[in-house]
Amino acid sequence: xxxxxxxxxxxxxxTRISVWLILLYGIYIILHGHLSPGGGFAGGVIIAxxxxxxxxxxxxxxxxxxxxxxxxxxxxxxxxxxxxxxxxLGMAIGGGFLANFISHGKLFNLLSAGTIPVLNIIISxxxxxxxxxxxxxxxxxxxxxxxxxx
Amino acid sequence: xxxETWLIFILGFMILGSIIALELKDLLSAVISIGIVGLGVxxxxxxxxxxxxxIVQFLFEIFALIILVRAFIGKEYHxxxxxxxxxxxxxxxxxxxxxxxxMSINMFKALxxxxxxxxxxxxxxxxxxxxxxxxANIVTAIILDYRAYDTLGEVTVLFTAILGAxxxxxxxxxxxxxxxxxxxx
Numbered sequence: 001x002x003x004x005x006x007x008x009x010x011x012x013x014x015t016r017i018s019v020w021l022i023l024l025y026g027i028y029i030i031l032h033g034h035l036s037p038g039g040g041f042a043g044g045v046i047i048a049x050x051x052x053x054x055x056x057x058x059x060x061x062x063x064x065x066x067x068x069x070x071x072x073x074x075x076x077x078x079x080x081x082x083x084x085x086x087x088x089l090g091m092a093i094g095g096g097f098l099a100n101f102i103s104h105g106k107l108f109n110l111l112s113a114g115t116i117p118v119l120n121i122i123i124s125x126x127x128x129x130x131x132x133x134x135x136x137x138x139x140x141x142x143x144x145x146x147x148x149x150x
Numbered sequence: 151x152x153x154e155t156w157l158i159f160i161l162g163f164m165i166l167g168s169i170i171a172l173e174l175k176d177l178l179s180a181v182i183s184i185g186i187v188g189l190g191v192x193x194x195x196x197x198x199x200x201x202x203x204x205i206v207q208f209l210f211e212i213f214a215l216i217i218l219v220r221a222f223i224g225k226e227y228h229x230x231x232x233x234x235x236x237x238x239x240x241x242x243x244x245x246x247x248x249x250x251x252x253m254s255i256n257m258f259k260a261l262x263x264x265x266x267x268x269x270x271x272x273x274x275x276x277x278x279x280x281x282x283x284x285x286a287n288i289v290t291a292i293i294l295d296y297r298a299y300d301t302l303g304e305v306t307v308l309f310t311a312i313l314g315a316x317x318x319x320x321x322x323x324x325x326x327x328x329x330x331x332x333x334x335x
Contacts, residue, residue: 036286112285
């Protein structure tokens with residue numbers, strides 16, 4: 001029964017192509033968060049959905065080999081600390097907690113708005129990794145409750 | 151058609167969806183029809199031109215639906231006791247709801263008309279947001295510059311929720327630890 005892990009071949013083939021497009025769309029949403037609708041939260045959820053897509057199509061064991069779940073958890077926790085670090089840097093340089101201390105640049109440019117894109121990227125890492133780790137934990141918990149797979 | 155008509159239509163559709171979800175016997179169908187509520191909220195945000203909120207609401211709805219369907223599919227959750235409703239309970243519920251409606255008529259009269267907010271802070275944000283923060287998207291400018299402290303709180307809430315989920319759902323994969331406990335006992 002090794003071959004039936006995950007879904008059918010059609011789903012796997014489509015996922016293999018579409019996951020990268022979904023990831024690209026998520027990164028676009030994050031990087032353009034200060035220019036167009038979207039931002040760190042929305043882009044983070046899109047990236048988490050891409051990971052979830054792989055997990056549903058290929059099964060749990062594949063994703064365990066593909067990414068290191070512990071590393072994802074570390075990434076999630078460290079991004080929370082990075083958000084605080086940006087805030088404290090704003091206190092040191094800009095004169096207030098979470099102050100916008102980088103130069104604002106020109107309106108409608110990709111590299112503008114000071115710390116806002118930085119915070120968007122940090123939040124997106126936090127949201128995507130956090131949601132995926134929660135789904136992963138829920139699914140593993142379900143597996144162990146059944147108790148027959150091991 | 152004005153926006154209000156569409157909003158009332160969507161609201162009615164959402165109420166209908168939740169009532170159907172309550173009455174359905176099959177839990178999977180109930181989960182799918184409760185999805186009407188989330189997607190209806192997303193549509194309402196679109197009509198109110200709140201694109202950021204619409205995107206986030208839509209994505210979270212998809213995320214929640216995937217998790218719920220994954221949890222319910224192929225499981226034996228489908229059998230459900232038929233719910234019986236007492237007449238007294240229904241009457242008391244309807245009377246209380248009507249009382250609340252009657253007593254809140256004065257408050258509804260005092261509300262400002264649709265599209266005219268009470269606070270003038272938003273006006274300052276809309277007029278000066280681009281110049282003061284350099285961000286073209288006003289929503290991002292507010293949540294990450296004017297109200298960044300609020301966003302820090304949200305991030306903390308998310309962090310704590312994930313930490314709690316991981317702590318509660320942690321499986322005992324380290325058999326050595328459990329064995330050590332047994333030996334100590």
